Amino acid sequence: MKIHPMWDEYPALRNELEATISLIEEHIRIKNIEVQNKIKEMLFSGGKLLRPAYTILFSQFSSKQNVEKSRALAAAVEVLHMATLIHDDVIDESNIRRGQATMNAAYNNRIAVYTGDYLFTVCFRLLQDYVNEAGEVPLDTKGMETILIGELNQMSKKYAVKMRMRDYLSQVKGKTAQLFALSCYSGAYSRDEKFAKQAYQIGNNIGMAFQITDDILDYSYDAKKIGKPPMQDLRNGIYTAPLLYAMETKKKEIEPYLLKKESITDEELLQVLKIVEESGGIEKARELAAKYTNKALKQIKNLPDVDAKISISRITEQMLQRNF
């Protein structure tokens, strides 16, 4: 099994993540071998598994930790993430993810939409079979609804020239941060609810920092290194922190480029990049990500002293500095 090399220095966690992936694999039961294999390809494609990792680590703060249950929660979180990725690829008409053809590209929208729907039910089944029967509900439909409602409340449109930092932050909070928050919360719940709420806040801050950092990468000349061409977000009408900060002072210069929408040329994209850089937009975005990271690290420092605390702290630092 191919697990991202970042986990090599955490052998126990790495084993647990492998067991989580195996649990997911057991729960995928589609007769159509091609679709089944495509889901497994995605499962084994070396994704970072950050969300289930946080679930597992936060579950280790409880003396009454139930390994099987935590693993099912971690699996549910990852399957939910996979379902949203597959649906996002349909919506964005993306052809490539993690170096492999997306479900919609490899087959068609029908297969992709239904595969995402199917994974939703797998997520619910994992919760139903392993978790909720114990009477506790550390992760339930309400948490998932929040993610989907977040997405709907945004009405996030592409090429939304009127979008501002406030809208961006509320979008990031609604989706990426919410799923990180739930991942931490659900793992932490086996200790007690108060602790779970602390974990939720930490996850939220980690998620905010994670998404902002991810968005900054698109404004980096080195973007190609991370597997996607630079300025793809802007090209696709997705406006993120560096641009939105730049818009606060250079609106008049940038807006004409945005109004070109799909027809913007590569050269024009580089001109926007130059304006964003000169306006300090990238630096401001980095400072914002650092603010959330520091908030998370400070909160983690206040957690009870167990081994998992050190791992959480290190992983969060490494992840947000994109050291892996």
Added chain:
Amino acid sequence: MKIHPMWDEYPALRNELEATISLIEEHIRIKNIEVQNKIKEMLFSGGKLLRPAYTILFSQFSSKQNVEKSRALAAAVEVLHMATLIHDDVIDESNIRRGQATMNAAYNNRIAVYTGDYLFTVCFRLLQDYVNEAGEVPLDTKGMETILIGELNQMSKKYAVKMRMRDYLSQVKGKTAQLFALSCYSGAYSRDEKFAKQAYQIGNNIGMAFQITDDILDYSYDAKKIGKPPMQDLRNGIYTAPLLYAMETKKKEIEPYLLKKESITDEELLQVLKIVEESGGIEKARELAAKYTNKALKQIKNLPDVDAKISISRITEQMLQRNF
């Protein structure tokens, strides 16, 4: 509240269906008013509510019937149906359903995909809050998975010239019939599991007859009466019973038309219709639908004698003769 007039002669059931719709309405909690209203528009658009009606009627065979629970099951079934319709419209790029703009047409694919996903979680929440906590699981994730797996196993492609009756029947069984079967099964479960399995078979036969009848309508010159232009399925590369029966004897004549795919003209569509009629394809399809209907009616006759039995029998007859 606008309930389809077909229920006017069943006032008690009509009231219960209204209560079901209200229960669904209470569970839709999206801040974005436009999306919220669009979901409610769909909810109140006068759909036939056949699936929840069967759930309610089959729940009335039990002496220990719990009205609140049956209503939640009926609501879950209808919400699941709505979610799949919204996703189907995205996949098929449909603009109109029940005379109203589809979610993807009124907004965009992003909103439509996430609204469908959101409704899936609403369905699970209804089951979680009202049903499964009683320890019984008359409708669970496995039933839903079956529907979605059915869809995936088909790999149903448009313009599949090699498609035959066998493939068609397995498609209909996997989706339409399965949801009808689950609707009956989940209502019947409060009596006992054996009875629920009988109800499942009945629902399966009703669903088969329902879909075949629906597909025949597309080959009727009167198709316009039911709100869609004739030969739409064929135009969209969806091959159903009348055509597939015709293909069994007139393959050589029909195939060249099918190979034209999207570029088929209105005149050519009418030529195909003529071949299908002459080959007896429509009659054979009608006989097939009648076979499933009679099977269902015979099974209904063997059910225990309660008032609901008469309603189930009459509704099934009326529905399948498209008397409403």
